[in-house]
Amino acid sequence: MSGPARTAPVVADLLRARAADDPDAVALRVGDAGELTLGDWERRSNAAARGLVDRGLRPGQLVALLFDNDDLVEYAVGYLAVLKAGAVAVPLGRRFAGPQLDHILRSATVVGVLSGTGAPPLPAGAWVARPAALEADQADDRYQVGVESTELAEVIYTSGTTGMPQGVTCTHANLMAHDIPPDAAAVHGTISFLHCFPIGTQAAQEAMRVPLRVAKRVAVALPVFDPAQLCALVARHRVARLQLVPALAQMLVSSDAHRHHDLSSVRRVILSSAHAPPALFARLTEIFPEATLWNAYALTEAGGARTLMQWDERRPSSVGRPVGETELRIVGESGDDLGTGETGEVWLRRRATPTRGYYRDPAATAAVFVDGWVRSGDLGHLDADGYLHLDDRLKDVIISGGLNISSVEIEDSLSEHPAVVEAAVFGVPHPVLGEQVAAAVVAAPGTTERDLRNFVRTRLAEHQVPRRLVLVDELPRNPSGKVRKTDLRRRYGEDGSAAPNVAPTxxxxxxxxxxxxxxxxxxxxxxxxxxxxxxxxxxxxxxxxxxxxxxxxxxxxxxxxxxxxxxxxxxxxxxxxxxxxxxxx
Incomplete structure (x- = not known):
């Protein structure tokens, strides 16, 4: 079954074409636990799609996919099966639980859940199934329920750092709009790239689709991040490229795992999904001396619009220039475009690509998606050569005594201290200044608050030195790995002194x-x-x-x-x- 003729290709067409060209090529590998070839992916998803339709799934209905990273093979089969059945995938992974998961399942009006092992409490009338069970006794030849490129393909829930998750709607046309790196055709031989992105994130979705977009690419997923396991996989599979979020890269450089494995195969390391302090790139260079380091900037809401650059110490705060059809604007408070060097909100879009939106939330959609542009919520500026520099998140700018203070600049300064693993800077209430600078820092044993304050004092102005500084074992994070500064503000916003009340003598x-x-x-x-x-x-x-x-x-x-x-x-x-x-x- 292939359905009526379509006006434009849809996501399943990517797999269909690649499987026809090279069915025995490995597309996905999950650590050392399993792998999936393009041919098996095509055949199994065809059979599972038939099983979904037999179960009563109708075009346009939403199906949640709840899998751990070590079940990536089953997840990939289930994901393509949902799309081939003409339905809408809601990739969740196991990063959501409790009230957040319940909120998603009910707000997304899912009719069923595909799961690896176990299932959460389901909305009334919803079903749960495993991809392998759906495949049983089904034909595995070509199958596609008719769907147009303008129809929904998936809803990605962003965990955010405040409030409940929001669902970002993605049509097939959104997902098909992608700029292939200009050097892709020049690479010869099979390239394995390793990532640790949780299932259900925009980054993980794009990593899964890379083997469908580019020939001879193998996506290797690490089920659970561990520096030793990562280095062992790199050595065993001769991984050529690494894609990491900065927090995991910090953990890698702070460990000694790289000393025990041959990492010479790595030729490219890409950091994305959060701000990366310049000091981190210097440490990565020591671990991967043969690799080029890259910095990327993208948003779930912006889809294929992104920036990318090979890291350049002359532009330590830059995340690059627009890739392909991406366009950027720096917008001031009045809504006007700002000039070179002026700081404002970063807006971006990909030309000739439909904008995304928030699922069943028109007010939030109107606030973020404006005339084809996406308001990022990030403050930044463009230099004379068109490189984007991120200055801070709008909500993270600290206003102290009438001065705007960048939390990112202070975090970068703290990260230069050799004992610092990672740092988060945030504002806390002050009775006179409005806010004062606070910092939570993960550092090596023996480091003191005084050491860190004095270190920052040698690099930044006095008003940027954290007045409240706490040493912590770890920073609170959301399921995507981003630091929850709201938790830090709540935890340290009232009383920053934990010293005992000793009377003066x-x-x-x-x-x-x-x-x-x-x-x-x-x-x-x-x-x-x-x-x-x-x-x-x-x-x-x-x-x-x-x-x-x-x-x-x-x-x-x-x-x-x-x-x-x-x-x-x-x-x-x-x-x-x-x-x-x-x-x-």
Whole structure:
């Protein structure tokens, strides 16, 4: 069954053509657990599609696919089967659970679930099945229920960093619109590329489709990220390309796994899906000296629109120039396009490609998808050569004392410290400044908050130095691996001082504590309380040092408070300054 003639190709046509050309070629490999050839993928999805139609699935209905990464082969069969049955796939993987999964299954109005093992509580009337069971006793020759390229093919749920997931609608035309890298035809022989993207993400979907778009490509998926397993797979399968999110790349460079395996086969490492600090690229160069490093920028909402560049230390914050038919704009608050070097919101689109939208949410769609353009929510600027530089997320810009502070710039600075694994910078409320800079940092044992503050102070202006800095074992992340800064703001937004309340002792400590209490407007101050955690800022620091200098007959620079931000530490500085000046003798 092939259905009526169509006006344009659909996703299943990609598999059909590739399987006809090279049926025995391996398309997907799941670690060392299994693989799928193009021919088997075509035949099995044909049979499973017939099984879905026999079950009563109708064109346009939504089917969720709930699989772990180690079930990628079964997922791939099920995904193409849903599309060949004329239905709409909702790829979820196991990254959603509990209330989020329940919200998706009900808001997406799914009629059934394809699953590897087990199934969640289902909406009333929904069914659950496994691809292998659907294939039983079905013919496996060509099969396609009639569907137009303008009809929905999949709904991708973005986990986001706030609120419930949103479904992004993708037609067959959206998914067929893709710019093949210009060097693809020049590559000879089979190329294996390894990724760790969770099933159901835009990145994982595109990785799965690469063998359908380009000949002699094998997508190797790592079921669960582990640096040792990744390096072992690279060595065993002579992987030529790696695609990683920055968080996993940070974990890789922080481990010693690369020292125990031959990684010389890697010729390209691509980072995508989140901001990558420049220091990370330097560390990757040490691990993969034969590879070129690439930085990519794309959004689920923007589909095939993206930027890409080979990393260049002359442009450390750049994510490249538009690829193929991609167009970019930098838009100011008034809605006007901004000039070179001016920071505004990044808008992007792919020419002659239908825009996506949010499933059954017209208000959210209207806010993000504007006249064919996608509002990214990212702040950025274009340099004179047309390279895009990301400055921050709109919602992550910290406004302190009327100054706009980029959290990304501070994160990049912290990441340059050799002991730092990763860092997240965010704003927390401040009674005078509105917000102050806070940071949560994963670092090697023995690293102190003071070390990190002083390190940033050598690189950035004083107002960019984190006033509240906490060392943590790990950063909270959403199912896609992005840091949940809302969790950090909630966790550290009220009281940034975990020091015990120790009373000041001695004349100096008592004097410092008394001045702090008066000028900061707090009832009492402990010896180890932090000036910035108590709401201090540069204006109060000037008042404090002036008051103490007058009281003890010495000159004390306001910078002393930044260098010694607790009562006990400032008392030591005060005593030393008094002794050096001879005051009180």
């Amino acid at each position: 001695g004349t100096m400590e008592e004097a410092v504590a008394a001045v702090w209490a008066e000028l900061l407007g707090v009832p009492a101050v402990g010896a180890h309380d932090d000036f910035f955690a108590l709401g201090g800022h540069s204006l109060v620091a000037v008042q404090i040092t002036a008051r103490l200098g007058e009281a003890f007959g010495i000159e004390l620079d306001a910078g002393a408070v930044f260098e010694a931000p607790t009562v006990a530490e400032l008392a030591v500085v005060l005593a030393a300054a008094r002794a050096a000046s001879g005051a009180g003798t």
